[in-house]
Amino acid sequence: MFDKLKDIQNKFIDVEKSLSDPAQISNPQRLQELSKTHAELSPIVTAYKDYQQLETAIEETESLLTEENDPEMVELAQEELVDLEQQIDALTESIKLLLIPKDPNDEKNVIIEIRAGTGGEEASLFAAEVFRMYTRYAERKGWKVDMLSANATGLKGFKEVVFSVEGKSAYRLLKYEGGIHRVQRIPTTETSGRIHTSAVTVAVLPEAEEVDIQIDEATELRIDTYRSSGPGGQSVNTTDSAIRITHIPTGLVVTQQDEKSQHKNRSKAMKILRARLQERKQAELDSERAETRRSMVGSGDRSEKIRTYNFPQSRVTDHRIQFSSYQLDGTLDGELDPFIERLTTADQVEMLKNVES
Numbered sequence: 470m471f472d473k474l475k476d477i478q479n480k481f482i483d484v485e486k487s488l489s490d491p492a493q494i495s496n497p498q499r500l501q502e503l504s505k506t507h508a509e510l511s512p513i514v515t516a517y518k519d520y521q522q523l524e525t526a527i528e529e530t531e532s533l534l535t536e537e538n539d540p541e542m543v544e545l546a547q548e549e550l551v552d553l554e555q556q557i558d559a560l561t562e563s564i565k566l567l568l569i570p571k572d573p574n575d576e577k578n579v580i581i582e583i584r585a586g587t588g589g590e591e592a593s594l595f596a597a598e599v600f601r602m603y604t605r606y607a608e609r610k611g612w613k614v615d616m617l618s619a620n621a622t623g624l625k626g627f628k629e630v631v632f633s634v635e636g637k638s639a640y641r642l643l644k645y646e647g648g649i650h651r652v653q654r655i656p657t658t659e660t661s662g663r664i665h666t667s668a669v670t671v672a673v674l675p676e677a678e679e680v681d682i683q684i685d686e687a688t689e690l691r692i693d694t695y696r697s698s699g700p701g702g703q704s705v706n707t708t709d710s711a712i713r714i715t716h717i718p719t720g721l722v723v724t725q726q727d728e729k730s731q732h733k734n735r736s737k738a739m740k741i742l743r744a745r746l747q748e749r750k751q752a753e754l755d756s757e758r759a760e761t762r763r764s765m766v767g768s769g770d771r772s773e774k775i776r777t778y779n780f781p782q783s784r785v786t787d788h789r790i791q792f793s794s795y796q797l798d799g800t801l802d803g804e805l806d807p808f809i810e811r812l813t814t815a816d817q818v819e820m821l822k823n824v825e826s
Contacts, residue, residue: 470564470565470568473568474513474517474520474564474568477510477513477514477517478514478517480506480510481507481510481511481513481514484503484506484507484510485507487503488500488503488504488507509571512567513564513567513568516560516563516564516567517564519560520557520560520561520564523553523556523557523560524557526553527550527553527554527557530546530549530550530553531550533546534546534547534550565821566817566821569817569820569821570820572640572641572644574640574644574675575638575640575641575644576637576638576640576641577639577640577675577676578633578634578635578636578639578640578675578676579633579634579639579640579643579644579673579674579675579676580617580631580632580633580634580673580674580675580676580740580741580744581603581631581632581633581634581643581646581671581672581673581674582629582630582631582670582671582672582674583596583599583600583627583629583630583631583669583670583671584596584628584629584669584670584672585626585627585628585629585667585669586649586667586668586669586670587666587667587668588652588665588666588667588668589667590622590624590626590656591652591656591665591667592626592652592667592668592669593622593624593626593627593628594622594624594625594626594656595626595650595652595667595668595669595778596626596627596628596629596630596669597625597626597627597630598652598801599650599669599671600627600630600632601801602800602801602802602803602805603632603634603643603646603803604632604803605802605803606803606804606805607634607636607803608803609803609804610636610637610639610642611636612634612635612636612637612639613634613635613636614632614633614634614635615632615633615635616630616631616632616727617631617632617633617725617727617737617740617741618630618631618724618725618726618727618737618741619631619727631741633676633740640673640675640676642809642813643673643809644673644675645808645809645812645813645816646671646673646775646805647671647672647673647775648670648671648773648774648775648776649668649669649670649671649773649774649775650668650669650670650671650775650776650777650778651666651667651668651774651776651777651778652666652667652668652669652777652778652780653665653666653777653778653779653780653781654778654779654780654781655780655781664781668774672748674744674745674747674748675744675747676740676743676744677743677744677746677747678743682743682746682747682750684716684742684743684746688717689716689717689718690714690715690716690717691714691715691717692712692713692714692715692735693712693713693714693715694709694710694711694712694713694731695709695711695713696709696710696711709731710726710728710729710730710731710734711724711725711726711731711734712724712725712726712731712734712735712738713738714735714738714739714742716742716746719746719749721742721745721746721749723738723739723741723742723745724738725737725738725741773789774788775787775788775789776788776808778797778800778801779797780797782795783795783796783797783798784797785797785800785808787808787811787812789812789815790811790812790815792807792808792811794807794808
């Protein structure tokens with residue numbers, strides 16, 4: 470760990486020198502990169518300097534103990550030593566957390582896709598409840614939610630709903646929500662009172678920018694326009710405003726028809742396409758690095774059963790961390806922090822093992 474800290478300290482010194490170099494200042498992109506690196510390394514370097522000062526203070530106090538004969542001074546020095554050792558232990562744990570590699574996507578906005586799975590109409594109704602859960606959570610955080618596309622059912626459910634969430638640390642907090650969410654309850658359509666199990670699949674994708682995913686629109690995309698179908702206001706389903714974009718190299722297809730404007734539909738479709746291409750790219754990287762991949766806590770694997778919402782017991786259980794809350798109504802109203810905080814901690818514990826090894 471201390472070899473890493475020395476390397477970081479040396480890198481920080483180099484970055485500071487570069488920031489005062491007129492040649493670097495004249496390059497806005499390079500200056501932005503250096504400033505970002507400086508901001509990321511600064512807390513680690515400050516903590517390491519504090520550690521070194523504590524280390525020096527401990528050495529001086531231990532030296533005093535070997536030389537001092539006055540009983541009162543010895544007692545004071547021993548108390549001081551205990552306090553310094555407690556401080557350095559706490560600081561060591563803080564430094565370990567600072568050394569955990571930052572997820573480059575943590576500060577990005579997200580695109581969330583919710584799809585009804587097993588359970589028919591009941592799964593569609595639960596998909597709508599999960600959508601509301603995330604919109605309420607976003608409201609609590611002061612984030613902006615923008616509907617990108619939706620395939621609604623007659624009973625106010627969703628077969629599929631895709632939306633973006635914009636706000637500080639949106640991906641960092643929501644990335645643990647990817648996977649299968651299961652509900653156990655008596656459906657309103659059930660006459661015999663039997664408990665049914667239904668499920669929805671949630672995918673949480675960091676919003677990809679043009680610099681993240683390069684697409685040659687002239688050669689890699691096939692874009693078709695057609696007339697929107699289904700209910701809509703004037704001109705929604707009377708003009709060729711709907712868009713279908715096919716990414717030829719991967720075969721990925723995105724359709725968008727919710728807006729009256731073809732331009733707006735195209736913009737939303739491209740946003741979804743970039744996010745899905747980014748997800749595919751990340752999945753390939755994870756596969757290549759399988760031996761060093763971190764715990765499944767934050768993997769966002771959409772095939773993993775992560776949480777069960779049990780209505781008869783008013784219980785929500787997250788299977789990854791074996792944590793249950795009996796505040797079902799509150800959870801579905803967006804009170805997700807008890808889960809997200811524990812998932813974050815569990816993830817950090819797993820990653821700390823790599824820092825310490």
